[in-house]
Amino acid sequence: MVPTKKNHFIIIDDSKLDCFIAEKIIKNTGKCESVTAFQDARNALEFIKTHHADEHVPTIILVDIQMPLMTGFEFVEEFEKLPMTITCNYTLYVISSSINDNDLNKVHNYASVKQFLNKPLNSNNLAILLQ
Amino acid sequence: MTSKDKIKILYIDDEQNNLNGFKATFRFDYTIFIASDTKQAYDYLKAHPDISVILCDQRMPDVTGAQFFEEMREQFPEPVRMLITGYADIESVIDAVNKGHIFRYIKKPWTDTDIRSAIEEGNKFYLTNSLLASKNQELQAAYDELGKFAYSVTHDLRGPLLSVIGALDLAKTMDSIDELREIFGMMDDAVKKLDEFIKNTHEYYNLKRGRMVFEDIDFNTIVSDTSAMFRIAGRMDNVNFTSKVHQTGPFMSDAITIKIVLNNLLSNAFKFQRRAAPDKFVDVNVEANNDRAVIVVRDNGIGIHESHINNIFGMFYRATSEQPGSGFGLYNVKDGINRLGGTIEVTSVLNEGTTFKVTLPGRANGTN
Numbered sequence: 001m002v003p004t005k006k007n008h009f010i011i012i013d014d015s016k017l018d019c020f021i022a023e024k025i026i027k028n029t030g031k032c033e034s035v036t037a038f039q040d041a042r043n044a045l046e047f048i049k050t051h052h053a054d055e056h057v058p059t060i061i062l063v064d065i066q067m068p069l070m071t072g073f074e075f076v077e078e079f080e081k082l083p084m085t086i087t088c089n090y091t092l093y094v095i096s097s098s099i100n101d102n103d104l105n106k107v108h109n110y111a112s113v114k115q116f117l118n119k120p121l122n123s124n125n126l127a128i129l130l131q
Numbered sequence: 132m133t134s135k136d137k138i139k140i141l142y143i144d145d146e147q148n149n150l151n152g153f154k155a156t157f158r159f160d161y162t163i164f165i166a167s168d169t170k171q172a173y174d175y176l177k178a179h180p181d182i183s184v185i186l187c188d189q190r191m192p193d194v195t196g197a198q199f200f201e202e203m204r205e206q207f208p209e210p211v212r213m214l215i216t217g218y219a220d221i222e223s224v225i226d227a228v229n230k231g232h233i234f235r236y237i238k239k240p241w242t243d244t245d246i247r248s249a250i251e252e253g254n255k256f257y258l259t260n261s262l263l264a265s266k267n268q269e270l271q272a273a274y275d276e277l278g279k280f281a282y283s284v285t286h287d288l289r290g291p292l293l294s295v296i297g298a299l300d301l302a303k304t305m306d307s308i309d310e311l312r313e314i315f316g317m318m319d320d321a322v323k324k325l326d327e328f329i330k331n332t333h334e335y336y337n338l339k340r341g342r343m344v345f346e347d348i349d350f351n352t353i354v355s356d357t358s359a360m361f362r363i364a365g366r367m368d369n370v371n372f373t374s375k376v377h378q379t380g381p382f383m384s385d386a387i388t389i390k391i392v393l394n395n396l397l398s399n400a401f402k403f404q405r406r407a408a409p410d411k412f413v414d415v416n417v418e419a420n421n422d423r424a425v426i427v428v429r430d431n432g433i434g435i436h437e438s439h440i441n442n443i444f445g446m447f448y449r450a451t452s453e454q455p456g457s458g459f460g461l462y463n464v465k466d467g468i469n470r471l472g473g474t475i476e477v478t479s480v481l482n483e484g485t486t487f488k489v490t491l492p493g494r495a496n497g498t499n
Contacts (some may be wrong), residue, residue, distance in 0.1 A: 015290065017317040022298040028304065066290075068448075068458075097290045100282055119290070120297025 006033040007130070008059040011093075012044045012075065013037070014067040022062060022121045029123065031130055033057070041070035045078050053089035060129065062121070065096040066101055072096070076110050093117055093129060138254045139181055141210070143172045145201070146190040150381050153186075156243060161250065170197050176207050183209075183257040184250050188236070189216035189223065197227035204232065209261065211253035213237055243419045283458070287328045291321040331459035335393050338467050343385040345494045350376045350417045350424065353386065358415070366401045371412040380421040383494035389469040393426065395460040396487050400430035405482065408432075424491045431484035440479060 009032055011022045019037040033054070038044035041063065053115050054060050061079075064074035071095055079087065094107050095117040115121045117125050144255045148286075151164040159161055164179065168191070176182060185203075187196040191309050200212045214236040216224055227233050234256060235249055265389040305311050339356075354374050361367050379398045402414040408431065416427045435443060442448045444465040448458050467477050473491035 008262070017294045017298060017321050018214055020314070020317055021294070021301055024301050097293045099289070117294040120300065122297065122300055 005057065006031055007057050008033050009035040010044060010047070010059060010061045010090075011035060011037040012041050012061065012067075012072070013064040014039050017063070018064070018119070018121075020069065025121055025123060025126055028131065029124055029126060041067055041075040045075060047072075048079070048090070049082065050085065054084070055089055058091045059089055061090050061092045062095050062117070063092065065098055067092060073106060073110075076113060080110065080112050087112065091129075095119055095121060138183055138250060139179060140164065140184050140186065140250060141166065141172060141175050141182050142186045143167075143169065143180075143191075143196070144215070146188070149188070153246075157246070159368075160247075167392050169194055169203075172199070173203070176203070176210070180209075184213065184253045185210045185212060186213045186215055186246075189214055192204045195220075195223060197223050200227065200232040201230065209257065209264075211257045213249055215239060215241065215254060263379060287458075288325065288395040291328075293383060294318075294321045312375045320380065328459065329464055331463060334463050335459060335466075337387060338391065338463055338470065339446040341387070343388065343470065345385055347381050348382045348384050348386055348389060348419075348424070350382070350419050350426075353390060353393060354415055357390060357397060360394075361397060361401055366398075367413075369411060370401060370404060371410070372414075373412065374415040374417075376417045376419075376421040378424075380419075382419045382421065382424050384424070384471060384491060388471055388490070392464050392467050392489060393428075395464045396426075396428040396489075399460060400428055400432065400485070403432040403485070404430070405433050420493075422493050424489075424493065426489040426491070427486060428489075429484065429486045434483055434485055435477070435479040436481050443477070444475075 009022075009027075011019050013019050014075075016039060023035045023037055026035050036047070038047070044061075044063075053077050063072045063075055066068070070078075074076065076092065076094070079090075079092065089113055092110075092112050093115055094113050096103065097119040098104070104116060107113055115129065117129070135191060137160070139162045140157070142150060143166045144150050144153075145167055147167060150167060154163045154165055164175045164182065165399075166175060167479075172185075176185075185200075187199055189196040191199075196214045196216070200214070204212065211234045214227060214233045216236055216237045224233075224236050228236070234253055237245055237249055293316050298314050298321070302311060302314050305314070308424060354376055358367075358372060358374060361372075397413065397415070404411045404429045410430075410431070412431055414427075416429070418425045444461050448462075465475060468489060468491070471491050472491060475490075476488045477483040477485065478488075
């Protein structure tokens with residue numbers, strides 16, 4: 001069996017427009033299998049818990065920081081509590097408009113977060129994480 | 132001068148005659164508490180935290196005045212401390228002054244004039260310090276809010292702007308008119324959200340820094356002016372809006388604050404509708420007389436979950452991701468109502484609707 005090289009994506013952002021932009025840009029790369037967007041991080045968490053993830057290619061999660069109901073940091077904390085058998089199928093990126101030093105430093109405290117990305121998502125910074 | 136405004140003095144001396152003499156001389160000018168030992172002195176300090184000046188005799192059987200001051204200032208730092216002493220104790224007095232335990236010492240035997248001028252000076256010092264302390268508290272509160280504000284600015288101002296930048300970038304690659312229309316519609320929302328945030332910020336500063344102007348409030352005019360803005364903006368489409376004003380007398384209050392309150396409550400009522408509901412309504416009911424006004428804004432929208440209801444008046448708190456919001460609106464509402472001395476109550480059932488009830492006191496005529 002030839003493993004597929006295309007990634008799955010999960011976008012978590014309370015801004016509808018930002019979800020839309022991310023979805024379009026990701027689809028435009030032609031390197032994605034699917035994009036699922038959530039405006040409420042709690043729904044994304046539920047999805048990850050119950051969804052059977054692709055075990056061959058990591059699913060890339062892009063999560064915003066400042067969101068109502070559940071912030072990006074709260075999401076990451078909950079995500080890290082999940083069993084390794086689930087989390088190992090995902091690669092986590094934090095994407096934000098924040099230029100606050102506390103937020104940027106806080107990102108480094110989470111082992112599961114691979115990198116911090118600045119908004120807006122564009123083909124250039126997307127290319128970096130697809131390498 | 133009423134007894135409430137009188138300077139409160141505590142005098143401690145183991146000689147009952149001195150205490151009695153002191154009280155007899157000054158009781159008309161000041162509120163005097165006398166204590167024959169330090170235990171009694173502590174009781175008075177606990178019961179009357181607004182005692183501004185303490186006079187204490189240096190020579191007492193169990194403890195010296197200087198020692199007492201050194202000890203009590205830990206717990207009660209505010210009152211101004213004065214030591215009454217004879218020449219023989221001068222060394223300990225110098226020591227106490229240098230250590231900062233006392234504001235001034237009064238030589239024995241004292242004269243009425245000595246005491247009076249010492250008390251007036253001491254009280255001035257006390258008032259200045261209290262004013263400084265309360266100003267510091269205000270400053271700290273303002274500083275905390277500024278911190279919160281500066282943090283939110285990166286999200287609430289920069290967020291929509293970056294969304295638009297990203298969308299423009301994406302639009303350049305699009306050929307389909309339909310796709311472009313869709314993205315323009317979303318950019319429109321983002322820009323409006325930014326505008327709403329800026330307007331709310333402006334309201335916030337009007338409320339915080341602006342002076343209140345009390346005038347005759349005509350609720351009919353306020354309600355019809357405010358609702359007209361929503362009608363023009365098309366926000367009443369498909370929502371049955373009703374209003375009733377019953378005002379039986381002149382009501383004095385600050386019109387700008389009332390408008391901000393009503394505008395935000397109505398804006399939320401129109402915004403948080405259940406999209407699919409067939410019988411959407413928003414209702415405003417005002418009952419006002421000379422003494423008070425009760426404004427009730429009712430809707431049958433999405434409602435607020437119990438777990439959020441205590442937080443909705445917090446700064447930048449948002450209980451939904453369904454609708455854009457600045458997290459500023461209800462904070463401004465609460466702040467404005469507080470400044471008018473009123474109250475706000477909210478009752479809500481999820482998926483059934485929300486009712487806000489605002490009660491405002493009328494400013495009595497002539498006390499502007």
